[in-house]
Amino acid sequence: MSVVASNLVWGVRRKTILSDVSLSVAQGETLGLIGPNGSGKSSLLRLLAGLKRPQSGRALINGQDIATVPRRKLAQQVAFVQQNAATDTNVSVRDVLRLGRTPHRSALSGWSAADEAAVTGALAAVGMSGHSAQAWQTLSGGERQRVHIARALAQAPRVMFLDEPTNHLDIQHQIEILRLVRDLDLTSIVALHDLNLAAMFCDRILVLHAGRVVACGSPGEVLTEDLLRQVFRVEAEVSLSADPARPHIRFRAG
Amino acid sequence: MTRTDDAGGGAGWLALFLALALVVLAFAVALATAIGDYRIGLGTVFLAVTNGLGLTGAEIPPIEASIVWDLRLSRALVAALAGAGLALCGAILQALLRNALAEPFVLGVSAGASTGAVCVIVLGIGAGGLSLSMGAFAGAFAAFALVALLSNGATSGPNHTILAGVAASQLFNALTSYIVTTSGNAQQARDVMFWLLGSFGGVRWPDVSLLVLVVAASLGICLWMARSLDAFTFGDEDAAALGVPVARIRLILFGVTAMLTATIVSMVGAIGFVGLVVPHAAHYVVGPMHMRLLPACAAVGAVFMVLADIVSRVIVAQQTVPIGVVTALVGVPFFALILYRSRPQT
Ligand SMILES: Nc1ncnc2c1ncn2[C@@H]1O[C@H](COP(=O)(O)OP(=O)(O)OP(=O)(O)O)[C@@H](O)[C@H]1O
Ligand SMILES: [Mg+2]
Numbered sequence: 001m002s003v004v005a006s007n008l009v010w011g012v013r014r015k016t017i018l019s020d021v022s023l024s025v026a027q028g029e030t031l032g033l034i035g036p037n038g039s040g041k042s043s044l045l046r047l048l049a050g051l052k053r054p055q056s057g058r059a060l061i062n063g064q065d066i067a068t069v070p071r072r073k074l075a076q077q078v079a080f081v082q083q084n085a086a087t088d089t090n091v092s093v094r095d096v097l098r099l100g101r102t103p104h105r106s107a108l109s110g111w112s113a114a115d116e117a118a119v120t121g122a123l124a125a126v127g128m129s130g131h132s133a134q135a136w137q138t139l140s141g142g143e144r145q146r147v148h149i150a151r152a153l154a155q156a157p158r159v160m161f162l163d164e165p166t167n168h169l170d171i172q173h174q175i176e177i178l179r180l181v182r183d184l185d186l187t188s189i190v191a192l193h194d195l196n197l198a199a200m201f202c203d204r205i206l207v208l209h210a211g212r213v214v215a216c217g218s219p220g221e222v223l224t225e226d227l228l229r230q231v232f233r234v235e236a237e238v239s240l241s242a243d244p245a246r247p248h249i250r251f252r253a254g
Numbered sequence: 255m256t257r258t259d260d261a262g263g264g265a266g267w268l269a270l271f272l273a274l275a276l277v278v279l280a281f282a283v284a285l286a287t288a289i290g291d292y293r294i295g296l297g298t299v300f301l302a303v304t305n306g307l308g309l310t311g312a313e314i315p316p317i318e319a320s321i322v323w324d325l326r327l328s329r330a331l332v333a334a335l336a337g338a339g340l341a342l343c344g345a346i347l348q349a350l351l352r353n354a355l356a357e358p359f360v361l362g363v364s365a366g367a368s369t370g371a372v373c374v375i376v377l378g379i380g381a382g383g384l385s386l387s388m389g390a391f392a393g394a395f396a397a398f399a400l401v402a403l404l405s406n407g408a409t410s411g412p413n414h415t416i417l418a419g420v421a422a423s424q425l426f427n428a429l430t431s432y433i434v435t436t437s438g439n440a441q442q443a444r445d446v447m448f449w450l451l452g453s454f455g456g457v458r459w460p461d462v463s464l465l466v467l468v469v470a471a472s473l474g475i476c477l478w479m480a481r482s483l484d485a486f487t488f489g490d491e492d493a494a495a496l497g498v499p500v501a502r503i504r505l506i507l508f509g510v511t512a513m514l515t516a517t518i519v520s521m522v523g524a525i526g527f528v529g530l531v532v533p534h535a536a537h538y539v540v541g542p543m544h545m546r547l548l549p550a551c552a553a554v555g556a557v558f559m560v561l562a563d564i565v566s567r568v569i570v571a572q573q574t575v576p577i578g579v580v581t582a583l584v585g586v587p588f589f590a591l592i593l594y595r596s597r598p599q600t
Pocket of ligand 1: 012017035036037038041042
């Protein structure tokens with residue numbers, strides 16, 4: 001399923017947070033979303049997932065304006081992994097994964113074999129099978145994040161939005177999760193802070209700066225020394241020697 | 255902990271649980287009907303009930319038949335239904351507001367109902383029992399409306415809503431005190447006090463029918479939305495991402511809670527603590543998922559209230575202690591035990 005946004009504008013009160021954002025992601029593609037803190041990555045993902053309404057512009061999934069799709073229909077196709085999910089309720093890991101099946105279950109239906117398979121498979125995919133009965137509250141930060149990614153997988157979506165899915169993960173799991181997302185047959189948009197991970201795993205990268213798209217293209221086209229200086233205000237050396245399509249960035253201490 | 259991790263609240267589990275709960279509840283109601291200043295044997299109770307239902311025509315003393323059928327049975331059933339309803343309201347509000355303290359009374363409903371009732375008792379707006387209920391009902395709804403207004407229809411976040419509820423409680427409590435102190439006499443103040451602490455005295459069969467209707471409808475609606483309530487675990491936005499129509503669910507469920515609380519409070523007064531303590535107890539036994547939690551709350555709330563009513567009638571001879579006093583006196587130690595048992599293991 002494709003994801004298209006045209007001229008999205010969003011803000012609160014007089015402050016414009018996203019101005020005129022357009023993008024297009026093809027079926028099966030993985031788009032990396034990068035930009036400094038406060039540049040609007042999370043806000044953009046919320047608009048695309050239909051959690052906030054844009055002031056103007058449209059977001060289309062599979063050619064359909066998401067404003068016209070009922071919530072539950074949308075959730076059957078689109079999963080969203082929040083930046084910081086938290087709860088005070090005493091739920092188990094399995095309870096959390098079960099929530100992922102919500103859009104596929106009717107009000108009173110039982111727990112089907114398909115639901116069970118989706119949950120078990122998703123837990124295994126993130127390497128959390130052994131924690132199924134553990135209380136969510138007692139998980140480590142990285143484990144919580146993996147459980148939430150598993151929940152999104154259990155939702156069996158065709159499109160997945162992930163907001164900094166790797167920020168609490170150790171390097172092994174960062175790579176495993178991004179590899180998983182890339183290899184799954186779904187369209188995904190991933191907000192990332194680690195530019196090297198973005199370069200390694202994304203088909204294309206979109207750079208946001210102060211609510212505007214400043215660049216969009218393959219990692220090799222986008223991640224230039226000039227752009228890093230302008231947008232992120234860092235001096236870096238971009239090496240294309242190993243693989244010209246997947247640049248490697250080495251930051252300078254200054 | 256007796257919690258199996260399989261069917262997620264499928265129909266089979268629910269049926270079994272409800273059957274068990276009904277048996278325990280029937281036993282509690284039978285006890286409540288037998289026990290009192292005038293003691294009646296369980297056998298007579300049974301016959302009086304079947305007679306009343308028109309199933310048998312057994313010979314029993316008319317006075318006993320009348321006590322069982324006209325006084326105690328309707329009272330016990332109203333107690334059960336009120337307990338079930340208040341517990342249900344607590345569970346719903348705790349889920350929607352994601353706050354362990356949420357319950358109808360924290361949101362100012364009882365305070366509003368009291369003000370309404372006091373207006374009728376003291377200021378004599380309207381006359382007769384019916385208008386007292388209507389005053390309480392109107393007051394309860396006024397409080398809910400004020401909370402909804404102060405919190406933008408509960409969209410400004412759970413804590414905001416709770417704060418709005420606390421503000422509403424304070425306002426209505428102040429109004430009640432003002433009315434009582436400025437224009438009440440001693441007898442009226444006593445009436446008001448008694449009413450505030452709750453009482454099942456004076457309830458009759460029409461009250462039972464009304465409550466059955468309201469509680470059953472509410473439970474049905476809430477069970478229908480149980481899956482959606484689960485989805486609120488990680489917040490409103492996460493619920494929306496899971497396909498839940500958040501605004502609609504919130505509107506309907508707040509409406510159901512307002513209706514249910516107002517009906518109960520207008521009938522039996524402001525009985526505290528049940529809405530707070532029962533959901534936590536039920537949660538401890540059946541876990542957080544609402545397809546199990548809600549029926550469990552209704553069942554535990556019903557049994558708890560029937561037992562509390564028995565205690566309120568027998569603890570002091572020839573006198574009935576206000577039910578609110580009993581629910582707190584029995585409930586607090588019980589609650590303390592749960593808090594102690596479920597404290598985080600460190
Ligand atoms: N509801 C809101 N009210 C006011 N300001 C908001 C609101 N939501 C977002 N903002 C502001 O909009 C800007 C973009 O926020 P957003 O969360 O999208 O940034 P981000 O790119 O995800 O940042 P980060 O990398 O820190 O996660 C920030 O400056 C934030 O303060
Ligand atoms: Mg963000």
